[in-house]
Amino acid sequence: MNILVVGGGAAGLMAAGTAAENGARVTLFETNEKVGRKLFITGKGRCNVCNDCDAQTVLQNVPVNPRFLYSALDCFSPADVMAFFWAHGVPLKTERGNRVFPVSDKSSDIIDALFTWIKRLGVTIIQKTVEQLEIQHNRVTGVRAGGNTYAGDRVIVATGGASYPQTGSTGDGYRFAKQVGHTIVPPNPSLVPLVEAGETCREMMGLSLRNVQVTVFENNKKIFSEFGEMLFTHFGLSGPLILSASAHMRHFGSKEYHVEIDLKPALDEKMLDKRLLSDFDKHKNSDFINALGDLLPRKMIPVVVRLSKIDPHAKVNSITKAQRASLLHTLKHFSVAVSGKRPIAEAIVTTGGISVREVSPKTMESKKCTGLYFAGEVLDVDAYTGGFNLQIAWSTGRLAGLSAAQEEES
Template sequence: MQVVIVGAGAAGLMAAGAAVRAGCRVTVLEHMPEPAKKILVTGKGRCNLTNNCDNEEFLRNVRTNPRFLYSCLRAFGTADAMAFFEDLGVPLKTERGRRVFPESDKASEVRYALLRWAEGAKLVRAEARELLLEDGRCTGVRADTGDFAADAVLIATGGVSYPATGSTGDGYKLAAQAGHTIVDPVPSLVSLVEAGGLCRQMTGLSLRNVELSLLEDGKEIFRERGEMLFTHFGISGPLTLSASAHIRDMRAHKYEASIDLKPALDEAALYKRITGDFAKLANKDAVNALDLLLPAKMRPVACERWGVPADRKANQITREEKQALVKLLKDWRVPIRSRGDLEHAVITSGGVDVRQVNPRTMESRLCPGLYFAGEVLDVDAYTGGYNLQIAWSTAQAAARALAEQAGA
């Protein structure tokens, strides 16, 4: 059985190796000079390749169309993925939030393991231009280098996030040619752009052990503790990426981030802490009286938002002003203007409508012989290794279906 896979990323290489082991003749078309480049930038170059949780917990973290994944996740779940990579010589470790990484903290190890796994498939540098269709069936791919005939075609091109790594949305065009509906892709797991310029003054400042809430029209829709980052345009980092996945139509709703800078202290304990700090720094100006509370980059901005003159002595600060500081530190607001752009989004939300895809086999319900795997599908999850697991599970499901056909 001749199989053509479009895309040599996470899903494409996973499916390629499995299909080769099932006895298929596999050709992988990749338009980038190097395969699997996006893996190198996942998890800040460390590759958070799955999450060490059970299926029930996993599906709770799938944001879009979780029911579609029931079958493929049961067949190849997180434990299977972990065993798979360890069998390929990639020792793993589990960190906070059950996130799974290579022990080496090197995404390149995951990439090399996948390339070894896919040995036996023919990797061709070519850009897929259109599907070859005959009597309603997919019979191959027309590329810029010529035609590639096939008994089955698997589209594993990713979404449109990080286009520099090769995700340019080509898979959507191929799917649409076969009659598939494409849910409009939008950036997900992305930095957030503030309405204003205060974050710019703190560019590069990373905060740990803070609690970030996302408010939609004043109502809290997300809360989590962890790490975040101020940038020249707004906020980023793991907490922000997770929060961004909860944003809906920004034209219809108002969004704000609320940061609790001292989540381990309630308001009474924080007031006591501030009072003690100011007693120690009694003769310091107000801005310098924050030395024990906040990082250096944040102090001038905090003093400005607090509304106390920067040269006011710490021993002159009133009870009401200390209470105002408590409120500020427990509820530091960042009004959100927009999501970051697709070029810097971790994943794309949207893609091939899964109602038109068989969830057990990943085969098109509209065009026999056409399969899908990975981010090209309209399935996405929160940050934490879930999205790469979706790539592994859907790719394995497609490969099993191809193996069944090959053995028929």
């Protein structure tokens, strides 16, 4: 069996090695000088390999087409991923949120392990850009790269999405899929910072908040709510909570979005009101703007004061119950209107891609073209941060490689 793999990222490397392990002759096409370029920058260079959880938890962290991944996760679970890297000489550690990293904190260790594995199995690497698939009678027969045709019994497309184009993810896989009639769900940035419709965030640029609750509203309907960390930037909002929230915001242009931040999620309104009364009593002879230092970070105080519509120089002992209620509402529902996402080039992953309705979830084979398989981010499946997107790459790559190597000619 002669298998051609297009793309040397996480999914492509896993597919190539798996197919070779199962007796296939494998050729891997990679545009970049080195494989795993996007892997190198994941997890801020540390590589969040996966999440130490069960398959069901992975699915709960996949907002787009989770059911498509049942067979892939059954084939290669988070526990299997961890066992794989341990077996290939990469000790792992589990951190907050069950995120798994190499003990060394070096993504290069993950890439080196995969590269050593595929080379030991005899995978040939060709540093050329694939231009098109070769198709005859609705069956893939090879690829055209660098002006030459390479014959193959099977082709696995693992070219990534359209995020981080400098790593080689330039959307070629969508073009190959269209070549055989696949539907492409329009690619959008996911796990990406959000742009504010205004200037409020700019005033607090650089301020990081921990232990807050972020809720996203689409046309005033709640669509996401999570507890964690976030960051104000010169353009809007960023940080882990915001990146996860962005995965749900898929209809800018046709729908309106705003984010509400609960700055004190540990306190219900009654408890927070007691806290305000206590702080006000402590600072009763101070100006209002000088009485919030125990409650808020310094950079937030002028913004919260303005939004509460209380005179900043009003004496604290003159603040009415209604004004205190306005302040309380601002603290529990700090609202930021969102005009859009940062560009797809800044996104960690792409939402959208090849419609999974046209791909077999049990094998990753195209339903449009015999012998053609897809794996990884090129598919319309994406997840939250925490190692879940790499899990999708490992699992779909493993299943595609296994299926391509083992399936009988039809």
